[in-house]
Amino acid sequence: MLTDIVAGAAGNEAANRYGRFMELREAILERLALVRDPELGASIVDLGMVGEVSVDQGVARVAVALTTAACPLRGPIERDVRDAVLGIDGISEVLIDLGVMDPGAKASLMKTARRLAQARAPLTSIPRDAPVIMVASGKGGVGKSSVAANLAVALARLGRHVGVLDADIWGFSLARLLDITGEVQVRGKKMVPLERDVDPGRVSLLSMGHLADERSALMWRGLVVQKAVAQFIEDADWSGIDVMVVDTPPGTGDIVMTLARLLPHMGQIVVTTPSRAAQEVAARSADFASRSNIRLLGVVENMSGFACECGRQHSPLGVGGGEDLARDLGSELLARIPLRADLVGGGDDGQPVALSEGEEGVFRGLARRILDLAPGLAPVGCTARLLDALETAVTHAATYSTP
Ligand SMILES: Nc1ncnc2c1ncn2[C@@H]1O[C@H](COP(=O)(O)OP(=O)(O)O)[C@@H](O)[C@H]1O
Ligand SMILES: [Mg+2]
Numbered sequence: 001m002l003t004d005i006v007a008g009a010a011g012n013e014a015a016n017r018y019g020r021f022m023e024l025r026e027a028i029l030e031r032l033a034l035v036r037d038p039e040l041g042a043s044i045v046d047l048g049m050v051g052e053v054s055v056d057q058g059v060a061r062v063a064v065a066l067t068t069a070a071c072p073l074r075g076p077i078e079r080d081v082r083d084a085v086l087g088i089d090g091i092s093e094v095l096i097d098l099g100v101m102d103p104g105a106k107a108s109l110m111k112t113a114r115r116l117a118q119a120r121a122p123l124t125s126i127p128r129d130a131p132v133i134m135v136a137s138g139k140g141g142v143g144k145s146s147v148a149a150n151l152a153v154a155l156a157r158l159g160r161h162v163g164v165l166d167a168d169i170w171g172f173s174l175a176r177l178l179d180i181t182g183e184v185q186v187r188g189k190k191m192v193p194l195e196r197d198v199d200p201g202r203v204s205l206l207s208m209g210h211l212a213d214e215r216s217a218l219m220w221r222g223l224v225v226q227k228a229v230a231q232f233i234e235d236a237d238w239s240g241i242d243v244m245v246v247d248t249p250p251g252t253g254d255i256v257m258t259l260a261r262l263l264p265h266m267g268q269i270v271v272t273t274p275s276r277a278a279q280e281v282a283a284r285s286a287d288f289a290s291r292s293n294i295r296l297l298g299v300v301e302n303m304s305g306f307a308c309e310c311g312r313q314h315s316p317l318g319v320g321g322g323e324d325l326a327r328d329l330g331s332e333l334l335a336r337i338p339l340r341a342d343l344v345g346g347g348d349d350g351q352p353v354a355l356s357e358g359e360e361g362v363f364r365g366l367a368r369r370i371l372d373l374a375p376g377l378a379p380v381g382c383t384a385r386l387l388d389a390l391e392t393a394v395t396h397a398a399t400y401s402t403p
Helices: 002-006 008-032 074-086 103-119 144-157 214-218 222-234 254-262 276-291 321-328 341-348 362-377 382-400
Strands: 050-056 059-066 093-100 132-136 161-166 185-187 190-192 194-198 201-207 243-247 267-272 295-304 333-338
Touching: 008 050, 008 059, 008 074, 050 093, 059 074, 074 093, 132 144, 132 254, 144 161, 144 194, 144 201, 144 243, 144 267, 144 295, 144 341, 144 362, 222 254, 243 362, 267 276, 267 321, 267 362, 276 321, 295 321, 295 362, 321 333, 333 362
Parallel strands: 059 093, 132 243, 132 267, 161 201, 161 243, 267 295, 295 333
Antiparallel strands: 050 059, 185 190, 194 201
8 A cells, every 4th residue: 555655664665666666667668659560650559559568676578469469570579679678777678478459459550550651641643632532332333433423524514623533443434434535644754644624624534444455454463453553643643633533443452442541531422222231231331431531421322213204203223222321320311313224325425424414413413512521521730731821921921021
């Protein structure tokens, strides 16, 4: 007890020992904070990998939890921890208890890691205030590419210069859907997206379809594919765009991970069909989004029921799936796009229906809603805000200073 410790000389000694113990423990934690996980580049303390730390007669005991027991980096981490702690005056030996993180700690580590990776995301030519909207779904064939193409066109018809990144490397389709074909030019080491004027705006597209024929794209694998996506982002000239739409392959594989890493302020819309059975699959990509710090903007239900000329409503693919999913995700249903033959036809001949939609058109409505939601996607960090303030002040001073 503390009262016992502070009573008498023996107590004083114990208090001193206790103080020394705390000092050493503090010093150990300070040193451990400098040890970085080699893969994530972040402090193992920040990543929550350090557990119990104790000292007894110069012997330090440190618990370190790894993401997996077979972590190939356990050797280097162990070595760095030992070196860091042995450098402290008063520590003669270090015992390291290597363990494995529990699922909760692991999930929070992944979140931190992604946030850190996003904070260090490489600079791209995408303007800082241009929102990036990823169109995703758990599975193929639900209409992602059709939604992406029509959303892009609708945004352009609202006067925006829309960058479109077709990140579906194997299943690219946007060159055909938007009828933007040709050869990509390189200017100053950057690929220049191909353009199509959509009055009063414009659509600029980069797609694997511009670089490879379908057969050779199929042979691309893993790393090469990630590199291709990274190049479309980093080595392309996206300057001047107001907003970017990204079409993705189904699911949450490597390509989507790469996008999440390189486009930190990306928001996601999840496309689903009205079938209730499809919800679980769609929910997975939303779940992935939240784990990767990607903001979910909402759900688009595609292939919804339609009113036929006979006056009856037909819903061959079911009813209510989009609403259910939006509710389950605590998000909103952004649009309900009916099954319609002209969507297929428009896709085939490169004339998306959004080109000829009126004021009340479903894609126009979706585009407006996206523009409403998008400003929240590009949060300007403190440093950037400070820089902006400085710049304004300097310009102001330069304008009003007397010569
Ligand atoms: N609302 C719709 N009505 C009718 N057909 C549609 C609709 N949306 C998409 N399609 C068609 O469904 C097929 C799959 O669409 P696509 O956009 O390629 O899906 P994904 O990109 O998710 O694989 C295409 O043939 C497309 O023309
Ligand atoms: Mg597609």
